[in-house]
Amino acid sequence: MGARVLRMPNCLPKLTRVVMSHKLRALFILAFKFVSLASIMLYWRIVEDPKGRGQVCSLPVQIRCAYSVPSPPRTIAGGPPHSPGDVFFVETSEQINPSYLFTCSVESAARTHPGTRVVVLMKGLANGNASLPNHWAFSLLRCFPNVEIRPLDLPELFSGTPLAKWYLQAQQRWEPYFLPVLSDACRITIMWKFGGIYLDTDFIVLKNLKNLTNALGLQSQDVLNGAFLSFTPKHEFMELCMQDFVDNYNSWIWGHQGPQLLTRVFKKWCSIRSLRNSTSCKGITTVVLREQALTGARLPRMSSCLPKLTTAVLTHRFRALFILTISFVFFASVMFHWRTGEDAEGQLYSLPTQSRCEQFLPPSPHTIAGGPPHSSGDVFFVETSERINPSYLFTCSVESAARMHPGTRVMVLMKGLANGNASLPNHWAFSLLRCFPNVEIRPLDLPELFSGTPLAKWYLQSEHQKEPYFLPVLSDACRITIMWKFGGIYLDTDFIVLKNLKNLTNALGIEDQNVLNGAFLSFTPKHEFMELCMQDFVDNYNGWIWAHQGPQLLTRVFKKWCSIKNIQNNMSCKGVRALSPEAVYPIRWEDWKKLFETISSSELHKLLKNTYAVHVWNKLSHGTRLEITSQALLAQLYSQFCPATYAKMKEDSEEQSRPAM
Structure with missing residues (x-):
């Protein structure tokens, strides 16, 4: 709930009090901050890649690309249509900051399939961007001429399939496993429409997979998994999977639309009860693949920058030493600043208690x-x-x-x-x-x-x-x-x-x-x-x-x-x-959007006449923007029943609306 406020504007009232109370020390601190910020800008100018991509905390692009053929400039909208035999990765969330493991998955696939197009489809790119975001992973993946990163256009993908109607309905209701289910829907649709190879973004590919055709992975003795799929276009098995997806739909059970779907369709396809004695049936093969078990350790960001910092120090010794010295003094001044200006309770970024x-x-x-x-x-x-x-x-x-x-x-x-x-x-x-x-x-x-x-x-x-x-x-x-x-x-x-x-x-x-x-x-x-x-x-x-x-x-x-x-x-x-x-539940969970709709005071009083408490259904409503000064139902509840929190929200909203200094 609530918009995320820019940190620096939120500190301005506190900084003002410090300047008034400790003029000389504050002037000293602000001077060092200015020099430090200038030095940081100089630092990134020294070590950023020469092509102007400005990737922060990334290895220089020329070092990344020394091991592959230089890539021509790419945009997320360009490129020919998918060809049979492409390798597909799909990101159904809005994330556009690939992890180490995600990037390794794509890189390993690109290296083991040098003559095959590796297509990365990302839902977060599907909002009219003409170029890729600034992120080290995209900079790295540009090194591989066979990698294409494109927006995931879901209505277009599902059009002409049994899943088209399902997708339109799914957007109107809340389901606990929607993102995994959406991923399950995408992979079987891609395999049916285009064919090729589908891989989850937590695979590390060791060998070329092109000899595995019309195949899927065996997760355990009697369960298939769609983390790996390899099929020719318009294959009947994938068509049956799409139909089963709709006919037996249940998103409230984990795996029902994924591994369980593939397992039950395969058993029907082969007329068997157990997978233990059947590795190939009617042209479809089950294979045991060792999926990367780790989700990728999240390393602190500073560690990710160390190779770049080392390169800068070696090639620009004196400037780097100057920058590091200024940065040290800067951090010391920040600590001094908080010691000077914090309130008696030690609360940072808060209204005075x-x-x-x-x-x-x-x-x-x-x-x-x-x-x-x-x-x-x-x-x-x-x-x-x-x-x-x-x-x-x-x-x-x-x-x-x-x-x-x-x-x-x-x-x-x-x-x-x-x-x-x-x-x-x-x-x-x-x-x-x-x-x-x-x-x-x-x-x-x-x-x-x-x-x-x-x-x-x-x-x-x-x-x-x-x-x-x-x-x-x-x-x-x-x-x-x-x-x-x-x-x-x-x-x-x-x-x-x-x-x-x-x-x-x-x-x-x-x-x-x-x-x-x-x-x-x-x-x-x-x-x-x-x-x-x-x-x-x-x-x-x-x-x-x-x-x-x-x-x-x-x-x-x-x-x-x-x-x-x-x-x-x-x-x-x-x-x-x-x-x-x-x-206690005057607003039904299906009607949670009413919380953000304008309502008069008289209508609100009538609605809540016999109500003791209002459940806000945060599981559904948490990503919705609330205009705190509006007459929305929820905004009125904040102002009347938690005025201190309301005052904080209002202040933060005002701080955010001010231009950054």
Whole structure:
């Protein structure tokens, strides 16, 4: 949520205060910064490649290209149509910064297929760019005259195939595995339309693959994998794959549209039940390929620049020494600057803590390790990932809960804090939340949380961490365990709380027609319903189906609890209440775009008349731009129910709109 603000403009108020308070030292620092920036520009002019590509942190192009024939200039729109026998790589996300492994995959294919065109199709390029972005990988791949990098035009690719209608429908709904499924769709369509060889971008090619025709890879004893495909154009097997893709479509099961699809089509093709005794059938061969198992270690960017820096030092000794000296002094001055200008709490890039907190009681010092044990009736938020940089929405969720429950402790449990830190990280959100004396931010100790529950053994089984939905499933596990152990109220970090929730006891919300959702839970400690949920979590565990351990679990346990087949709005059974959707899910997940639509104050009041909290469906809405000063529904909620977060968003938005200095 929220636009990413340029860092330098956001520092200007702080820098101004430093200049006024420490004029001489600030002047000294600014002078060194100016010289340093000039030296950095001089440095890149010294070491950038002579062809003017300006690739930062890349080896000089002439060194890269010494081992291959020089490439003519390429644009992403040029080149003849695909020819049978091309090697294809596909990137279905918007990424245009290829990793080391991605680049190695393409390079290895180009080297082992010198007479074959290697076509790299990237969705992120499909927005009218006439040339490739500035990135070391594109500079490197230009060295190979047989490599072509082009935009991935999905409507054009799927046109004239059974997948054309599917693609138009898929864009209108949210699916958990959309990108992998889209990749599965692309590869079988490319093989049918153009033929040739398809490879995932995590392969390292050791030999020429042209002798493998009408072949696909065997992943394990009874499962095929589409990471490698090699087919002639318009092959009937690929046509059957496209038809199966549509007829048996299910994107909520991992691998269903990929390895499972190829396996079931091949078994039908060969009329067999097992792949173990069949390596070739009706002209199609299965081959065992050793796919590169590593995803490529992410090296720090500075390490990637070291070869270039070494080259510069050797060829421009005195200038390089001068630059390095200035850079050292620059970094020292930056450290000195922050020591001079930081506030008493050490918060960088944040509004002054005192200005945020003027309207609240002065908070007592909080550390993430201190505080008494949980009390019955706390409000809980949980972050199961390693993230320690709360978003605007996360912060608004906590702020709104703290405002609506001034006498209740609001506990924020974050897994990323569980490494022995004695104080909170430097981040504006933590500075803001310190204003609320009832907010406590603590580490999430998972082994301790699950101890003494049916989930303790499940958590210790490391294989679950490889499952596609592990983080959501872990979150599902945490919330039911917290409700059973401590009781109170649990909220997802994409809620905005409108009213006090304390009168909702032993309750959960109906998301939509006969489905409960655990984004809001309110229970007394050691409640039997939560105990049954924990037992069901283990007994019927399946981490490969979206929501199986969350909404589906709560729904099936509630139906057993009440001995019913259908859940009715606002029904109560054996002391547990299923709240109507308007209580906490007034905006259905299918209608999440309404959050960004303009609405009048009277219409908003009418819509939320019987609502306690609004679920924002961050999984769907997080990439959507919000004009914070508009009359959009979500903007109005921010301004009314989390004004401190709203003020921060507004300031950041104004800073971003100013021209960079």
